[in-house]
Amino acid sequence: xxxxxxxxxxxxxxxxxxxxxxxxxxxxxxxxxxxxxxxxxxxxxxxxxxxxxxxxxxxxxxxxxxxxxxxxxxxxxxxxxxxxxxxxxxxxxxxxxxxxxxxxxxxxxxxxxxxxxxxxxxxxxxxxxxxxxxxxxxxxxxxxxxxxxxxxxxxxxxxxxxxxxxxxxxxxxxxxxxxxxxxxxxxxxxxxxxxxxxxxxxxxxxxxxxxxxxxxxxxxxxxxxxxxxxxxxxxxxxxxxxxxxxxxxxxxxxxxxxxxxxxxxxxxxxxxxxxxxxxxxxxxxxxxxxxxxxxxxxxxxxxxxxxxxxxxxxxxxxxxxxxxxxxxxxxxxxxxxxxxxxxxxxxxxxxxxxxxxxxxxxxxxxxxxxxxxxxxxxxxxxxxxxxxxxxxxxxxxxxxxxxxxxxxxxxxxxxxxxxxxxxxxxxxxxxxxxxxxxxxxxxxxxxxxxxxxxxxxxxxxxxxxxxxxxxxxxxxxxxxxxxxxxxxxxxxxxxxxxxxxxxxxxxxxxxxxxxxxxxxx
Amino acid sequence: xxxxxxxxxxxxxxxxxxxxxxxxxxxxxxxxxxxxxxxxxxxxxxxxxxxxxxxxxxxxxxxxxxxxxxxxxxxxxxxxxxxxxxxxxxxxxxxxxxxxxxxxxxxxxxxxxxxxxxxxxxxxxxxxxxxxxxxxxxxxxxxxxxxxxxxxxxxxxxxxxxxxxxxxxxxxxxxxxxxxxxxxxxxxxxxxxxxxxxxxxxxxxxxxxxxxxxxxxxxxxxxxxxxxxxxxxxxxxxxxxxxxxxxxxxxxxxxxxxxxxxxxxxxxxxxxxxxxxxxxxxxxxxxxxxxxxxxxxxxx
Numbered sequence: 001x002x003x004x005x006x007x008x009x010x011x012x013x014x015x016x017x018x019x020x021x022x023x024x025x026x027x028x029x030x031x032x033x034x035x036x037x038x039x040x041x042x043x044x045x046x047x048x049x050x051x052x053x054x055x056x057x058x059x060x061x062x063x064x065x066x067x068x069x070x071x072x073x074x075x076x077x078x079x080x081x082x083x084x085x086x087x088x089x090x091x092x093x094x095x096x097x098x099x100x101x102x103x104x105x106x107x108x109x110x111x112x113x114x115x116x117x118x119x120x121x122x123x124x125x126x127x128x129x130x131x132x133x134x135x136x137x138x139x140x141x142x143x144x145x146x147x148x149x150x151x152x153x154x155x156x157x158x159x160x161x162x163x164x165x166x167x168x169x170x171x172x173x174x175x176x177x178x179x180x181x182x183x184x185x186x187x188x189x190x191x192x193x194x195x196x197x198x199x200x201x202x203x204x205x206x207x208x209x210x211x212x213x214x215x216x217x218x219x220x221x222x223x224x225x226x227x228x229x230x231x232x233x234x235x236x237x238x239x240x241x242x243x244x245x246x247x248x249x250x251x252x253x254x255x256x257x258x259x260x261x262x263x264x265x266x267x268x269x270x271x272x273x274x275x276x277x278x279x280x281x282x283x284x285x286x287x288x289x290x291x292x293x294x295x296x297x298x299x300x301x302x303x304x305x306x307x308x309x310x311x312x313x314x315x316x317x318x319x320x321x322x323x324x325x326x327x328x329x330x331x332x333x334x335x336x337x338x339x340x341x342x343x344x345x346x347x348x349x350x351x352x353x354x355x356x357x358x359x360x361x362x363x364x365x366x367x368x369x370x371x372x373x374x375x376x377x378x379x380x381x382x383x384x385x386x387x388x389x390x391x392x393x394x395x396x397x398x399x400x401x402x403x404x405x406x407x408x409x410x411x412x413x414x415x416x417x418x419x420x421x422x423x424x425x426x427x428x429x430x431x432x433x434x435x436x437x438x439x440x441x442x443x444x445x446x447x448x449x450x451x452x453x454x455x456x457x458x459x460x461x462x463x464x465x466x467x468x469x470x471x472x473x474x475x476x477x478x479x480x481x482x483x484x485x486x487x488x489x490x491x492x493x494x495x496x497x498x499x500x501x502x503x504x505x506x507x508x509x510x511x512x513x514x515x516x517x518x519x520x521x
Numbered sequence: 522x523x524x525x526x527x528x529x530x531x532x533x534x535x536x537x538x539x540x541x542x543x544x545x546x547x548x549x550x551x552x553x554x555x556x557x558x559x560x561x562x563x564x565x566x567x568x569x570x571x572x573x574x575x576x577x578x579x580x581x582x583x584x585x586x587x588x589x590x591x592x593x594x595x596x597x598x599x600x601x602x603x604x605x606x607x608x609x610x611x612x613x614x615x616x617x618x619x620x621x622x623x624x625x626x627x628x629x630x631x632x633x634x635x636x637x638x639x640x641x642x643x644x645x646x647x648x649x650x651x652x653x654x655x656x657x658x659x660x661x662x663x664x665x666x667x668x669x670x671x672x673x674x675x676x677x678x679x680x681x682x683x684x685x686x687x688x689x690x691x692x693x694x695x696x697x698x699x700x701x702x703x704x705x706x707x708x709x710x711x712x713x714x715x716x717x718x719x720x721x722x723x724x725x726x727x728x729x730x731x732x733x734x735x736x737x738x739x740x741x742x743x744x745x746x747x748x749x750x751x752x753x754x755x756x757x758x759x760x761x762x763x764x765x766x767x768x769x770x771x772x773x774x775x776x777x778x779x780x781x782x783x784x785x786x787x788x789x790x791x792x793x794x795x796x797x798x799x800x801x802x803x804x805x806x807x808x809x810x811x812x813x814x815x816x817x818x819x820x821x
Contacts, residue, residue, distance in 0.1 A: 033674035035678070037678075038685050063633070066672075282740060
């Protein structure tokens, strides 16, 4: 049984082989596939529209390669690298097209198998002769933060013009992908686009993304939206047919089998009085709006084209220490959903139409204490009692992680001790103020943040010990942390024992009913 | 289940209507320039033409010796446009002709010409010289043909379209060229105007993010259309004919949503323009008009 799973997992983990361009006709054929709108299908997947970022970036690269042909430099490493980038884009795009078609039963079975056997794969030899870990060059995936690490997430967000402080948004498009309920919304004042999500990831994704950003990786830009912070208008213009709150709730239920009602704080209609208070609402007069007790918003900048995964599509990626070593950071935060599609290759474009490829760790929300249930099938993240104090140990000359993941990826299984040690050095830079800062954006009650701080600090300490790194910024850990106020005693001896107010945390921080059981509603 | 399908249908309709906003309904008219000057511009009330920007374009049109581009109802050009004084943008473009009035024209272009070279010379420099230096034009035309030959298998959208049309880009040569002064207008009517009352016109359902700032601050105006008036002069680039071909055309694009009511308003405006401005409906592009003028004896 084990060998069958091993073979299957090894097969899915094997990346495609790459070689350099053999001829200009091969380059032109690839360029044409990626840019010619009269080609409506790629590897059997239908293509509705090619976006500007893709067309501009690919055509520019193709023209550079045409210029290289003219100057006789087509075989130079820089041209080969550009050709591999084009193949990388194609591969990632195909991944996205495949993912958009939905997960099949085989994919779900493979996730289950990976979950079961991941501890077997996530073990790494300790070499007899440990090499000195050297610095690595910045890449499209990782850069050493130029300023304070705790501010890296906000610095990058500001650079991209992302501003999460808005009060009114309009529903643009309902999403039916994935297992967590979500919808596309637009800030009515700035026109900036966001994905709004509900459920167990509204706290975890925020913390995990900020810590990953502090480690130097690119991430998405998720923010916890506090109770009533955003009013979501359900219809686009004054004259458009009115969408009622009931329609909206019904759509989410039909798409995700999750009742959104317990997440709703308030509902209303944009009337004369509302317009006189908020004149910018004039175009939406008569439409219904709704606000939420708990949600998260995730930036979808207009200048960014999101392709698919970033790990396997480029032969060079297996040589990137920061990608191989990332498994240690993922394990530290207990990220379970590490499927390649939860990484992101994107093309960004600035105001002067300059484009660049960027690789990010996206969708880190299924983390920080994940409970997977087979019967009944369910999953829930952000369960602090499911986030173990113990992460890593040394057994028979191997470093072994006490964690489960839903995919076995070659990038991570090929990590060396040195790769993990390099990552451990980055984790050593994440001290108590940085962790506290990242947790402060979570939206969790302070006592839950405090308990997470101790657990993250304990797991960090174990990492540094196993990889022989001196901790220059040790964190005092209280494994028996308790918290009591006048009426309640929610944390006892390192365990959350009382459910925080369900009005503020409708998805629940203690009970284990997750997205496939409607969060218990 | 029926309920779900109904709701899904509602959202799909909303999404499809959003997705289709990139496609516009356009009409063309031949109008004397004096009609759009001063007080005469106001005679078309309750439609209001509000001028908001002006720019100059230079176009060099290309075709094969057997006029395959013209015959396939397309035009193919190198364009230089001056939107801001002293700042030029360049593009290579292919555009389909309007066979019937109101038909949608498709335009494909590539704008990033700054690095394109022909025998070591920048394409953009050659375009500038072509515009400025009459004597150099025949030699420059040959260089353009060389560039077309070099690009015929490339991923640039206009060349991809030529391949789809089975037209050999290496056969292209410049046939006419000219410049146009383009005046752009917002066309609107006021809330409460006779027009608004007649058709019960409410504020447009156009996606608010695609509405010009002008209308965001002036809520009493209802944005109906966008108009461009081109005063163009074209010349022959093939046989050295020295006469000039003048084209004065007005292009109007429906911007109102629901689109159907916008079409009715466009019909209304058309009638008014025919009566007051003596506007004549046209389907001919500037390329078709000028190439037919200079090379009328050659089979269209």
